[in-house]
Amino acid sequence: MVDLLNYEFMRNALAAGILIGISCGVVGSFVVVNRAVFLAGGIAHAAYGGIGLAFLCGFSPFLGATLFALFSSTLLGVAIQRWDQRLDTVIGVLWATGMALGTILIDLSPGYHKDVMSYLFGSILAVSRPDLYFMLALDILILTIIGTYYKEFLAISFDTEFAMTVGLPVKLFQFLFLWLVGLAVVMMIRVVGLILVIALFSIPPNIAETFTSSLKTIIIYGSFFAIVFCTLGLVISYYFNLSSGATIVMIAAITYLVFLSLKDLAYKSRQIQQ
Amino acid sequence: MKKAEIDTRLPAIKFDHVSFSYDSHAVLEDVSFSINHGDFLGIIGPNGGGKTTLLKLCLGLLRPKKGKVEIYGKEPVKMRKILGYIPQNPNPNPNFPVSVLDVVLMGRISHSKPGKRFRRDDYESAKEALSRVGMAEFLDSPIEKLSGGQRQRVFLARALATEPKILLLDEPTTGIDAPSQSMLFELLKELNSQMTIVLVTHDTIVISRYIKTVACVNQRVFLHEEGKITQQMLDATYQCPVDLIAHGVPHRVFDEHNHVKKNKEDK
Numbered sequence: 257m258v259d260l261l262n263y264e265f266m267r268n269a270l271a272a273g274i275l276i277g278i279s280c281g282v283v284g285s286f287v288v289v290n291r292a293v294f295l296a297g298g299i300a301h302a303a304y305g306g307i308g309l310a311f312l313c314g315f316s317p318f319l320g321a322t323l324f325a326l327f328s329s330t331l332l333g334v335a336i337q338r339w340d341q342r343l344d345t346v347i348g349v350l351w352a353t354g355m356a357l358g359t360i361l362i363d364l365s366p367g368y369h370k371d372v373m374s375y376l377f378g379s380i381l382a383v384s385r386p387d388l389y390f391m392l393a394l395d396i397l398i399l400t401i402i403g404t405y406y407k408e409f410l411a412i413s414f415d416t417e418f419a420m421t422v423g424l425p426v427k428l429f430q431f432l433f434l435w436l437v438g439l440a441v442v443m444m445i446r447v448v449g450l451i452l453v454i455a456l457f458s459i460p461p462n463i464a465e466t467f468t469s470s471l472k473t474i475i476i477y478g479s480f481f482a483i484v485f486c487t488l489g490l491v492i493s494y495y496f497n498l499s500s501g502a503t504i505v506m507i508a509a510i511t512y513l514v515f516l517s518l519k520d521l522a523y524k525s526r527q528i529q530q
Numbered sequence: 531m532k533k534a535e536i537d538t539r540l541p542a543i544k545f546d547h548v549s550f551s552y553d554s555h556a557v558l559e560d561v562s563f564s565i566n567h568g569d570f571l572g573i574i575g576p577n578g579g580g581k582t583t584l585l586k587l588c589l590g591l592l593r594p595k596k597g598k599v600e601i602y603g604k605e606p607v608k609m610r611k612i613l614g615y616i617p618q619n620p621n622p623n624p625n626f627p628v629s630v631l632d633v634v635l636m637g638r639i640s641h642s643k644p645g646k647r648f649r650r651d652d653y654e655s656a657k658e659a660l661s662r663v664g665m666a667e668f669l670d671s672p673i674e675k676l677s678g679g680q681r682q683r684v685f686l687a688r689a690l691a692t693e694p695k696i697l698l699l700d701e702p703t704t705g706i707d708a709p710s711q712s713m714l715f716e717l718l719k720e721l722n723s724q725m726t727i728v729l730v731t732h733d734t735i736v737i738s739r740y741i742k743t744v745a746c747v748n749q750r751v752f753l754h755e756e757g758k759i760t761q762q763m764l765d766a767t768y769q770c771p772v773d774l775i776a777h778g779v780p781h782r783v784f785d786e787h788n789h790v791k792k793n794k795e796d797k
Contacts, residue, residue, distance in 0.1 A: 421589050423610045
């Protein structure tokens with residue numbers, strides 16, 4: 257285990273796992289209580305268009321993904337406010353179009369791109385030191401914004417209409433939230449891969465919810481679980497030469513199943529006692 | 531933050547030739563009425579007749595397509611601080627991980643600064659609102675563990691925590707048990723000495739017992755403002771929604787029992 261830390265790529269990947277875990281727990285908890293898991297999925301997949309554009313034009317795929325994620329967040333923000341009844345359609349269109357656009361742009365790019373897979377399913381080799389600084393900056397940004405406006409985000413997530421009547425700028429906060437989701441997605445693409453992002457958004461807060469019914473505690477436990485899944489997943493994917501994102505998600509999913517079964521058992525045994 | 535000053539001589543709510551439509555579907559047409567400070571207005575009418583729209587116009591959640599809504603002479607959006615609201619379906623997300631106290635504190639947002647934590651007086655005000663509705667002991671309970679009636683009382687506490695001068699309730703008794711219902715109405719009656727109350731309800735018995743003014747809403751608004759309950763008003767109250775639903779021909783019904791399209795300031 258210790259010898260793993262001798263490799264710089266592994267140290268970077270593990271540090272990235274911790275940084276991702278934090279943003280996952282914070283943003284993911286709000287994603288779950290707002291029932292916006294597929295919204296986050298749409299943003300993640302649309303980001304692929306930006307990765308394709310970056311390949312074609314030769315700039316950083318990270319930057320491309322960030323631009324496309326923020327753009328699709330904004331688009332979804334408009335969709336929520338204008339076409340709320342058909343939001344699922346908008347998400348679906350955005351999801352598939354982003355993937356299609358990315359694929360075509362990569363087809364058009366000269367050369368052979370074998371590292372495309374790492375954007376889809378994550379790779380432990382992908383995280384560089386500058387990436388880490390970028391992730392750290394995003395973590396600080398996310399924590400500052402959610403920390404400062406926690407009561408506003410809570411009120412809007414719980415009851416949007418009431419939040420409007422107490423004078424909150426609900427639309428602005430909705431956009432802010434979607435941009436944070438976009439940024440968290442971009443952070444996760446390196447290690448988890450954009451296809452698997454929604455699992456890491458939704459599973460840790462859902463497990464946390466079996467212990468507590470306070471959003472604050474869900475955020476803390478959720479971050480803890482996300483960090484544990486990332487670390488375990490990275491270590492296992494190293495030893496067995498697997499895709500890091502897929503391994504992380506499988507560990508998360510198995511843990512989730514175990515917790516659900518335990519919860520179910522506990523519930524049944526309580527019923528038998530009564 | 532400072533409480534908004536209000537002039538109680540002005541009508542608490544005034545609609546001046548207000549029309550509202552969703553796309554091309556007219557919901558309210560040329561509605562004019564006003565109610566005074568301290569009134570207890572019951573709004574009845576068929577489903578889809580515009581009751582909820584009327585409330586949302588009062589709250590400034592919707593803007594009239596034509597005409598003007600005024601709350602104590604000002605735009606509703608500017609008067610949000612004095613408006614307390616209980617939405618029709620206040621909890622579309624019943625498993626939301628949040629405690630009773632946190633929910634009531636949401637009513638304090640208009641009194642606190644954005645980006646700042648709630649202060650001690652916010653907590654005190656929230657706790658006071660909770661004991662007022664008899665839910666003080668549930669302070670730390672998760673909202674998902676409460677019954678429908680208890681939850682509704684928490685939402686009333688949340689509206690009270692805003693320290694409103696006008697309380698607007700949209701069918702607050704839907705799906706809650708009888709004891710909670712009567713407790714709610716007794717409480718509203720008591721609160722009416724301090725604030726104007728607007729209540730959308732299907733419960734006509736409640737109207738006869740607690741309400742000072744009745745408005746029948748079906749695209750237009752007809753106000754019955756008898757100070758006390760009369761047989762005529764009871765008839766009107768009972769007939770109004772029933773007949774409207776049964777026949778869908780509003781004017782025949784209205785003709786029969788002498789509705790007055792009232793404008794208090796015209797007196």
